Amino acid sequence: MQKNLVIVESPAKAKTIGKFLGEDYKVLSSYGHIRDLKKKSISIDYEHDFQPTYEVPTDKRSVVNELKKEAKDSDMVWLASDEDREGEAISWHLYEVLGLTPENSKRIVFHEITKSAILNAIQHPRQIDINLVNAQQARRILDRIVGFELSPVLWRKVKPSLSAGRVQSVCVRLIVEREREVINFKPQTFYRVYATFTLSDLKGQQSEIKADLNHRFDTPDEAQAFLEECKNAKFYISSITKKPVKRYPAPPFTTSTLQQEAARKLGFSVSKTMLVAQQLYELGQITYMRTDSVNLSQFALDSSKDEIIKTMGEKYSHSRQYNTTSKGAQEAHEAIRPTNLNVHETTGDSDFRRLYDLIWKRTVASQMTEASVDRTIVNINIENDRENHFIAAGEVIVFDGFLRLYKESFDDDAVDQEDEVGLLPPMEKGQVLQYKKIQAAERYTQHPPRYSEASLVHKLEELGIGRPSTYAPTISTIQQRQYIEKESREGKENEFSIFHLTNGEITKELKKEMVGAEKLKLIPTDVGIVVNDFLTQYFPDIMDYNFTATVEKEFDEIAEGDKKWTSILQDFYSKFHPEVVSTTEIKFEHKVGERILGKDPVSGRQVSVKIGRFGPIAQIGKAEEDEKPKFSSLRKNQSIETITIEEVLELFKLPRTIGIFESLPVVVNIGRFGPYVHHGSLFISIPKGYDPMDIDMEQAQALILAKREVERKKYIKSFDDEPELQVLNGRYGPYISYKGNNYKIPATQKPEDLTLELCYELIKTQGEKPEKVRKTQKKRDKATEAAKAHTVRKSAKNGAAAKKAAAKKAAAKKL
């Protein structure tokens, strides 16, 4: 019988700690929470002080059973989950589920995983802090109430299977509001003036300086007038100011800052960063990757100091401890850093190496001396012009310090392309300059940038919404619900004018540039916009950007023992629930989010757009009229909010019957996967370059015949003895199809010469794959729908349940 059982949250942590503690200690992991509110029902008893009903989820049963067994075999159980609200609750649930007592259990905490920290923790045990636990229960139950009361309102008023929650709904709101700012933005033009001057020093050496005007002009006339004035003006240096400036390194990484920098410097998505970081953590190469703390352990401070002195010298070392400033931080862990700072690089694939390199550099740089820069500002006056002057800036790095290793990136780096400033030639006050050229270029003010995944995380953290463990999952949830999409937009070509002044002559040039290109930005869908507007109108408190911060304050009061958790919930629920009831009872004249655009000039029937079962649709006519309404999906790039009646009427020009071929109609339409020609049982995608609005019979016939040819060529060979095996011609050349799986044919083998035996051999050498059951069309439809509704994980686990639901749906559909 072992003496001690220590339970931590993460298995990697358990492994490390196990090494520090001797034979008398067994260290196991709870794998996070082991108990939660029951999954299906709301599981809160409103009649009895919000009494929750907890259950051990199925995927935690085996963990719990093992812990139970080990606990029974131990003299003492040490509950060593993290020291924050969630961690305290994990310990409490363990205490309850494992049937522990104050005599056979102790609660311990540590912030860094070192032998001394853990031994010290064991010397100073305490009991479970029930106030902190209650704060967690309040948080959990409030989130359940919000999610499970609000989502059904959306099912009734907007569309089934939608969701709402304290975090996700506000997240969508940020993106919707930013999109509106972008749409409503009216770019303004202005003229920016910049010049190149020449000056000669005492020895007659010529050099050049670039300088910007301190003023922008609103119109081309003003810009031109200014250049006119410069033609014969005298330019001289009116002042030279030198100022030493210091630059300080950024603090070590938290989850949020790591996600942002990995996106900017490595182009990683938020989830990719977390995936790679998780692997580095499991290999013991970095500390825990879900943290909001910038704190470094004494060990990390000491070893980075050693490392810096050893590789760069004493003057580069400057130890610092940073303070966490982000809202709602709980600081149960250290900052993200390499576990051993003397390991400068890691092995593995390039993603691995690059992320490790980033973390190593950021950590070490944070412990390095600040950089010293001499900054020079030169004012160049224009004689007889007291309002305008040119400014030239120069910078010399006197001591590079941390910049030797690492420089933080910022989101607008790409915008400030003229950011580089270099060395200025020697000059003195009063010196007269000659202009070489002066240019006034037309520029446009830019709309605020759409959010990227990383900049959204930054904003969420700033508002104190969400936690390090939820940033990545939240972004994928709102994508799965199809509230937002990640999209890239190509830039548009834009013409602008530049006036040049050279040799006393002004010329005008028209130039083209690409503007407005955006890479993988977050854009709301129609569903996202409609849901957001609905929630913002009827539940403004929940949708308030400060809602989380406000309730967090109350949770803190519970944790401090100043307030009762049930009365906080009572206050909230007594206000919130009636709002849910009254909103549910509203009989809307139109469907939520519906826009009436006017009347169809041909039939006189009403034209409207709204959210349909499969997304946004346009409709002519009303359901209650005798004649059935006509429907058409909106095109990609069209939105309920901005579409015009003309555009809607255009949609109904399809489907278009363009003629008869072989006594069957040829119909052109646009479906979910783009434009297609429909003839008999054949559907043919219309290739790019053709316009479905004016494709003619000749072109359509060609497409039909070409498709037939492909179909004909598709079958190279089949065998009477084995109807399930075929040799086919596909997009990538010939292949073998067998029981729903495909197998390659080596280039040396002529497909026509294949025998059944040869095919079997090829299948065997490539490893026969398990038979795939070919589903019917309808079933597959339902399966994808079900998969969309579930998260990837859930659908994997509940495969059988999903199938059952799908079958039911399919059955319902037939009736």
Place this chain on the structure above:
DNA sequence: CAGTGAGCGAGCTTCCGCTTGACTT
């Protein structure tokens, strides 16, 4: 890949935070 679209049915969907593997729909 699949080319859909309003009510007499049946019963489903949903939250946030803590943690990792095990899947073939």
